[in-house]
Amino acid sequence: MKIRVIDQARATASTRSESASVLIIVLWVSFGLVALTLYFAHSMSLDMRAADNAVASLEAEKAIEGAARYVSNVLATVQIQGVLPETNTYYNAALPVGDATFWLIGPTDSQDAPTVSHFGLVDEASKLNINTATLAMIQTLPLMTPEFAASIIDWRDTNETVTENGAESEMYQRLNPPYRCKNAPFETIEELRLVYGADLGILFGEDVNLNGVLDLNENDGAISPPFDNQNGRLEPGILSLVTVYSRDATTISNTTQRLNVGATNFQQRVATILQNAVGADRANTVLRRIAGGTGGGGGRGGGGGVPVVVNFTSVLDFYVRSGLSVTEFTQIEDQLRNPNTNGLVNVNTASDYVLSCIPGIGVDKAQSVVASRRSQTKPLTSVAWLRDVLDQTSLLQAAPYLTGKSYQFTADIAAVGHYGRGYRRVKFIFDTSAGTPRIVFRQDLTHMGWALGRDVRLSQQMLANKL
Numbered sequence: 001m002k003i004r005v006i007d008q009a010r011a012t013a014s015t016r017s018e019s020a021s022v023l024i025i026v027l028w029v030s031f032g033l034v035a036l037t038l039y040f041a042h043s044m045s046l047d048m049r050a051a052d053n054a055v056a057s058l059e060a061e062k063a064i065e066g067a068a069r070y071v072s073n074v075l076a077t078v079q080i081q082g083v084l085p086e087t088n089t090y091y092n093a094a095l096p097v098g099d100a101t102f103w104l105i106g107p108t109d110s111q112d113a114p115t116v117s118h119f120g121l122v123d124e125a126s127k128l129n130i131n132t133a134t135l136a137m138i139q140t141l142p143l144m145t146p147e148f149a150a151s152i153i154d155w156r157d158t159n160e161t162v163t164e165n166g167a168e169s170e171m172y173q174r175l176n177p178p179y180r181c182k183n184a185p186f187e188t189i190e191e192l193r194l195v196y197g198a199d200l201g202i203l204f205g206e207d208v209n210l211n212g213v214l215d216l217n218e219n220d221g222a223i224s225p226p227f228d229n230q231n232g233r234l235e236p237g238i239l240s241l242v243t244v245y246s247r248d249a250t251t252i253s254n255t256t257q258r259l260n261v262g263a264t265n266f267q268q269r270v271a272t273i274l275q276n277a278v279g280a281d282r283a284n285t286v287l288r289r290i291a292g293g294t295g296g297g298g299g300r301g302g303g304g305g306v307p308v309v310v311n312f313t314s315v316l317d318f319y320v321r322s323g324l325s326v327t328e329f330t331q332i333e334d335q336l337r338n339p340n341t342n343g344l345v346n347v348n349t350a351s352d353y354v355l356s357c358i359p360g361i362g363v364d365k366a367q368s369v370v371a372s373r374r375s376q377t378k379p380l381t382s383v384a385w386l387r388d389v390l391d392q393t394s395l396l397q398a399a400p401y402l403t404g405k406s407y408q409f410t411a412d413i414a415a416v417g418h419y420g421r422g423y424r425r426v427k428f429i430f431d432t433s434a435g436t437p438r439i440v441f442r443q444d445l446t447h448m449g450w451a452l453g454r455d456v457r458l459s460q461q462m463l464a465n466k467l
Contacts, residue, residue, distance in 0.1 A: 056417025132343030
C-alpha cells in the first residue's frame with residue numbers, strides 16, 4: 001500500500017516537472033515571438049520613417065526646382081534692367097510650395113547683428129572677379145597670403161612663367177597626386193581649391209557653410225570646427241567675396257547696342273544721345289567740353305576751341321568730364337558702357353571688403369563709401385552719387401573698375417519638406433546679360449549642413465510639434 005502511494009507521489013511530481021518544463025519552453029517561445037515582433041515592428045517603423053524622409057526630401061527638391069523657375073521669372077520681369085531687385089518686390093523667405101517650404105539665402109547691406117539671417121538674391125557683381133582682378137587687388141582680400149594671390153595669377157595666365165611667390169606646373173608636379181597648372185581662366189570659384197597655397201581658413205574663413213550668418217559653431221573658439229577667434233563677428237573667407245561671372249551687358253533691353261565710351265567715334269555717336277536727352281543747345285555745350293574746346297575746362301584735349309579726340313576710360317570718367325548734372329547723366333547712363341565689361345564691381349552692392357580692393361578706394365575709403373551708400377534714401381541705380389564721396393583723382397582711378405549695374409545673380413535656395421524634414425540646398429547662378437535669364441551654374445550644397453540659422457530651425461521644430 002505504501003509503495004503504491006509513493007509511486008503515485010512520484011508520478012505526480014514527474015507530471016508537475018514536465019508541466020513546468022513545458023511552461024518554461026512556452027515562455028521562451030513566447031518571448032522569442034515577442035522579440036521578433038518588436039524587432040520587425042521597429043524595423044518597419046524605421047522603414048516608414050526613412051520613406052517619410054525620402055518623401056520630404058523629394059518635396060524639398062521639387063520646391064527648389066519651382067523656386068528656380070520663380071527666380072527666373074522675377075529676373076525676367078524686373079522693372080529696371082541691370083539692377084538687383086529689392087527684397088520687398090519678391091518672395092524670398094518661408095514660401096510654401098505644397099507641403100514644402102523654400103528660402104533664398106543671401107547676405108545684406110544692413111548693419112544687423114551677424115547672427116541674424118537674411119534672405120534674397122545675391123549680386124555677383126558685388127564680388128571681385130578673380131579672372132580680371134590684378135595681383136594687388138587680389139592681395140587686398142581678407143585672409144589672403146602673398147603666395148596664394150600670386151598662385152591665383154599663375155593659375156589663370158597662359159604661360160609657365162612663375163610670378164614672384166607663385167606656382168606653375170613644376171610646383172604642382174611635386175604634389176601627390178601630381179597635376180598641372182591650368183594656365184587658363186577660372187571656370188568656377190571652386191577651382192581655387194586646386195590652386196597651390198589654398199587653405200580652408202583662407203577660402204571659408206569662419207563661415208564654413210557660406211550662409212553669411214555667424215552660427216553657434218562659428219563663434220565658440222576651438223570647441224568645434226571651424227577654429228574662430230570668438231569675437232562675435234563673422235570673418236568671411238574669400239569664397240563669399242569672389243566670382244567668375246560678373247559681366248556687364250553690351251545691349252539695353254530693346255537690344256540696342258550700348259555705346260562704348262572708349263570708342264574712337266564716341267563723340268560723334270554720343271551727340272544724338274545727348275540731343276535726345278537734354279536738347280541740342282545743352283548737347284553742344286557738353287560736346288565742346290568733352291572735346292576740350294570752348295565749353296569749359298573739363299576735357300583732356302587742347303584749348304583754343306580746336307576740338308580733339310578724347311578717349312574715356314569709363315562711364316564715370318565721361319560723367320566727371322562732361323559737366324552733366326546728376327539728372328542729365330542718369331537719363332543717358334543706361335545707353336553707355338565701359339570699354340571693358342568683364343569683372344566690373346557694382347559699387348551699389350559691393351561690401352567694404354570688396355571695395356577695399358579697388359584702386360582709388362582702398363581700405364582707407366571703403367567704409368566711408370559704404371556708409372555714404374547706406375545713407376541714400378532712394379534705391380541706387382546709378383554710379384553718379386560716388387562723385388560726392390571721392391575726390392576726383394580717386395574717383396577717376398577707381399572708375400575703370402566700377403559699374404552701377406548687375407546682370408548675374410545667385411539664388412542660393414534651401415528647402416525642407418513636410419514637418420521640416422528632407423533639408424536640401426542648391427545654388428543657381430543666373431545670367432541676364434543677354435536679356436532672357438539663363439542658368440549658367442548649378443551646385444548642390446546640401447552637404448554643407450543647415451544654413452537657415454537658428455530661428456528658422458526652431459520655427460520648423462515648433463511647427464512639426466504642433467502637427
